Amino acid sequence: MAFRLPTSQLYRAAATPTASARPLLFSLASSRHPPRQLRLLATPAHPVTQNNAGSKGPTAMVFLNMGGPSTVDEVGDFLSRLFADGDLIPLGRLQNYLGVFISARRTPKIKEQYAAIGGGSPIRKWSEYQCTEMCKILDKVSPETAPHKPYVAFRYANPLTEEMYRKLLADGFGNGKGGRAVAFTQYPQYSCSTTGSSLNELWKWRQRLEGKAGPLEDGSDGSIRWSVIDRWPVHPGLVETFASNIEKKLAEYPEERRKDVVLLFSAHSLPMSVVNRGDTYPAEVAATVYAVMQRLKFSNTYRLCWQSQVGPQPWLGPQTSTSVEEYIAKGQKDLVLIPIAFTSDHIETLYELDKEVISESGHADTVKRVESLNGNPIFIDALVDVAKTHLDSGITCSSQMGLRCPGCKSDRCLESKRFFAGQQTLPGH
Ligand code: FES
DSSP states (O other): GGGOOOOHHHHHHHHHGGGTTTTTTHHHHTTOHHHHHHHHHHHHHHOTTTTSSOOOOOOEEEEEEEESSSSGHHHHHHHHHHOTTTTTTTOHHHHHHHHHHHHHHHHHHHHHHHTTTTTTTHHHHHHOOOOOOOOHHHHHGGGGOOOOEEEEEEESSSSSSOOOOOOHTTTTTTTOOOOOEEESOOOEEEEEEEEHHHHHHHHHHHHHHHOOOOOTTTTSOOEEEEEEOOTTOOOOOHHHHHHHHHHHHHHHHHHHHHTEEEEEEEEOOOOOHHHHHHHHHHHHHHHHHHHHHHHHHTOSSSEEEEEEEOOOOSSSBBBHHHHHHHHHHTTTOEEEEEEEEEEEOOHHIIIIIIIIIIIGTTTTEEEOOOOOSSSHHHHHHHHHHHHHHHHHOOSSSSSSSSOOTTOOHHHHHHHHHHHHHHHHHTTTO
């Protein structure tokens, strides 16, 4: 794997810019070279542009995420969509009734929380920034699929999947014109309740807005050709971003205490009914944690905890908040919290971890949280590398996505997976 080549070989490859030089982005980033310089090293000498015959672009790059209300007034709609989603919070046949009831009850409290973090979630700002920056670099390192056009599709907040899909059509994709789009999940670890739910929603709007496309002379139906980046839990750039953020935070502790700080990785929890259905998320989150600890050479002890449980049913534990309380009660007051399953700040970091878990611990000076990935240039390069590798591969989705959970009974899962796995392989692959 290119990421493991000795640095000297990487430099030699970079001196002769070819397609094979592209995977250097991360090896060199890990070697602490400035990311901008890396991008230049990785740019082919004679870039092909959209006007050259070789370009297969434009390519729509669509970031999928749950989203969050950008203003306090959007909280009610956000919660009602969230609790109506049986892929995320399975409430059975009473989903519609219970979902409305729970969201209405929770809205005033959650509005206060969003007001306390500045009046809205920054997830839209960060998602649009990350996608735009990634596309700019992709235009340089992947001229054959340029131009890359950034889109964001949220599951529960604006811009919703429907809005994004209508924008794609208005921008000239589909509608008999074909074109390529990549659905790029911003949940690095796959869960049927997060990425799976977003893909089910994307498939639903694809069927509604393009389902009746007719055959064209070239044999295609003129609809958008989709491929999916469905998981990237141990990508070296993702691991490097987490690890370097942890190192920065550890450096804030006095040297004599630093090695005894306990690292508490925190991921959004799942209802046990989802876990027991056979969801891949717990294993993939654990894979990220282990990869980060390997990169840190196991410098500190660590645990993986789970946060944000709601409702009376059992959720995967241990809970982050009680883990912090219990470690403090045992005398372990130096703790670093690491949000490991989201790619930007959101209510669960800015409110739940910062204002509840840390502030209420009574030890805000020794219990700290690492930065979220947000606009970190190492992370932007990671996104570029994940996307470039996918674009080069010609695959429609990972083989793992084709396997349903052993306990899955959802026709929506079946149809959506069948659709994405069945999208035609791209020309030239
Ligand atoms: Fe996992 Fe349907 S719930 S594949």
